[in-house]
Each structure stands twice: as C-alpha cells, then as structure tokens.
Amino acid sequence: MDLRAAYANAVIAHPAGILGGVDFLHTGRVERVDTKSLHLFLNEGIIPLIPPGEPWHATVQAATQYDPTRRPGTIDAFLALIETT
Numbered sequence: 001m002d003l004r005a006a007y008a009n010a011v012i013a014h015p016a017g018i019l020g021g022v023d024f025l026h027t028g029r030v031e032r033v034d035t036k037s038l039h040l041f042l043n044e045g046i047i048p049l050i051p052p053g054e055p056w057h058a059t060v061q062a063a064t065q066y067d068p069t070r071r072p073g074t075i076d077a078f079l080a081l082i083e084t085t
Contacts (some may be wrong), residue, residue: 008038011033012031012034014029033079042076055064
C-alpha cells in the first residue's frame with residue numbers, strides 16, 4: 001500500500017486563551033485556510049494532516065451548530081464548508 005501524508009500548516013488559527021480567569025480551551029479564531037495547498041495535496045493523492053483540537057475545530061462547530069450533519073468528515077468536506085462559509 002502506498003500511503004502518503006503531509007503536515008502543511010495549511011490551517012492557521014489562534015486560541016482565545018485565558019480571558020478573565022476563564023480558560024477557553026480550543027476556542028479561538030481561524031486566520032486563514034490555505035485551500036490551494038490542501039487541494040494540491042489531495043490531487044496528488046497525499047493526505048493532508050490537520051492537528052486536532054485547534055481553534056479551527058470550534059469554528060467548524062459554530063458554523064454547523066444548527067445542522068451538525070454538515071460537520072466535515074473528510075478534507076474535501078472541510079474545504080467545501082470553509083469555501084461556502
């Protein structure tokens with residue numbers, strides 16, 4: 001089996017941190033998503049690795065809070081959500 005993966009730093013997000021004594025854990029804001037790099041990886045059969053628990057995760061949850069079935073299960077679905085939000 002030929003399985004290729006790469007970590008590209010394609011999702012740049014910043015955590016909210018601790019504000020007023022409250023730890024906001026993985027909440028924050030997404031600065032940018034390098035969709036071009038992610039698409040290039042996918043077109044070459046390379047699985048892009050995106051770390052779990054980053055602020056982008058909370059952003060996806062907020063974008064899909066009224067319809068959790070829209071939460072992406074694949075990189076393609078993640079890109080589709082980002083490009084339409």
